Amino acid sequence: MFEGKTEAEAREEMRSLAEEYYLTFHQKKEYQEGDRISYASRVYDAQEMKNLVDSALEFWLTSGRYTDQFEQKLAEYIGVRHCALVNSGSSANLLAFMALTSPLLGERRVQRGDEVITVAAGFPTTVTPFLQYGAVPVFVDLTIPQYNIDASRLEDALSEKTKAVMIAHTLGNPFDLKAVREFCDRHKLWLVEDNCDALGSEYCLDGVWKRTGSIGDIGTSSFYPPHHMTMGEGGAVYTDNPLLHKIIRSMRDWGRDCMCASGQDNLCGHRFDRQYGELPLGYDHKYVYSHFGYNLKATDLQAAVGCAQLEKLPEFTKRRRENFARLKEQLSMLEGKLILPEAQKDANPSWFGFLITCREGVDKNQAVSYLEGHGVQTRMLFSGNLIKQPCFDELRKAKAGYRVIGDLENTDRIMERSFWVGVYPGMTDAMIDYMAKMLKEALRG
Numbered sequence: 001m002f003e004g005k006t007e008a009e010a011r012e013e014m015r016s017l018a019e020e021y022y023l024t025f026h027q028k029k030e031y032q033e034g035d036r037i038s039y040a041s042r043v044y045d046a047q048e049m050k051n052l053v054d055s056a057l058e059f060w061l062t063s064g065r066y067t068d069q070f071e072q073k074l075a076e077y078i079g080v081r082h083c084a085l086v087n088s089g090s091s092a093n094l095l096a097f098m099a100l101t102s103p104l105l106g107e108r109r110v111q112r113g114d115e116v117i118t119v120a121a122g123f124p125t126t127v128t129p130f131l132q133y134g135a136v137p138v139f140v141d142l143t144i145p146q147y148n149i150d151a152s153r154l155e156d157a158l159s160e161k162t163k164a165v166m167i168a169h170t171l172g173n174p175f176d177l178k179a180v181r182e183f184c185d186r187h188k189l190w191l192v193e194d195n196c197d198a199l200g201s202e203y204c205l206d207g208v209w210k211r212t213g214s215i216g217d218i219g220t221s222s223f224y225p226p227h228h229m230t231m232g233e234g235g236a237v238y239t240d241n242p243l244l245h246k247i248i249r250s251m252r253d254w255g256r257d258c259m260c261a262s263g264q265d266n267l268c269g270h271r272f273d274r275q276y277g278e279l280p281l282g283y284d285h286k287y288v289y290s291h292f293g294y295n296l297k298a299t300d301l302q303a304a305v306g307c308a309q310l311e312k313l314p315e316f317t318k319r320r321r322e323n324f325a326r327l328k329e330q331l332s333m334l335e336g337k338l339i340l341p342e343a344q345k346d347a348n349p350s351w352f353g354f355l356i357t358c359r360e361g362v363d364k365n366q367a368v369s370y371l372e373g374h375g376v377q378t379r380m381l382f383s384g385n386l387i388k389q390p391c392f393d394e395l396r397k398a399k400a401g402y403r404v405i406g407d408l409e410n411t412d413r414i415m416e417r418s419f420w421v422g423v424y425p426g427m428t429d430a431m432i433d434y435m436a437k438m439l440k441e442a443l444r445g
Contacts, residue, residue, distance in 0.1 A: 039422035040226030082245035089222020092235035168194035200350030255293025319425035384415030
């Protein structure tokens, strides 16, 4: 098949075959009313498959040129200097938090017993790293209908042990970044933006529009298939702080002190002539470990897909906003029965989903059952109230390991009365219209 061809010619032929394969077997059929509507789905074309084949033919497999390209492009998109690709959004959150525990941060490092302000209504892996390390989450209630942290309670949550704030932008809707950033600056606290559900969202801070993930000290993303873009599995940690980036890279790559890329040797020129800790003078720097780290790297195969997805991200964001606006307009007549979501002040969300809260007298379970029974997939706001999940049983019974500010009234209300449907960019106007129609039918009478 490749006789007489150069490697470049053979590779291009394989890429062309991948495109033909996509056109033959992967193009989606046009939506017909009654087809199941998922809350989220991958949106891709032949370019992702061509990139994937191109990377596979190199057979480098671990981090390589596509990883370098992706990290550079994502950092530019977010508006920061540094980005580290990892294997999942949960790993990104783990890495972001653990970076704050580094001895290199001196008095500002988070130590066991220190407190981190967060919320209970969200995805558990925003909070899990604190608990596993031995830090103490301090839970603050949310506002409705923005579904983000109630910034007016931040001072109530503060103690002499507080070292950081780590919270997510709920379903793409940025939290009050101005208030939270000012609070963190005033008390010299770290701010970590869990940006996993908000890639592409924007916030106007002091008259300047910035992308979420760039305003905190560290931002995180997830590239699991339902998210704003995908590489199957994958995530990223990004920052404008060179020291934090150094720590993040070290902890991602086994905790090593060396910054050489995979397959690279002696970038610093001092591989065998320095003293580290109590190791022998000249001990190979490639095997010096300055942190207790992990292996959280992604593969170049994933990054290859991500590079193609990143090119589509602006259009994905545009479509999410259009779908959200169309659905909200059609549901406006139901505001007597439903609380519809609202964007945070000074924010332009890239919506991950359309979150609805049923008013008193409306049976949420009945509405959800009707939608699911008529082909519309629904989701809860993840853990609802994390403190009431089985994983918290031991801590809850012991009344130890966390603090709660107030009674989390809105958090419980969201757990009991809220659900959401999708607005992902693969949704057509017909799909949005059908979802609105089914919601109206579900609430009829």
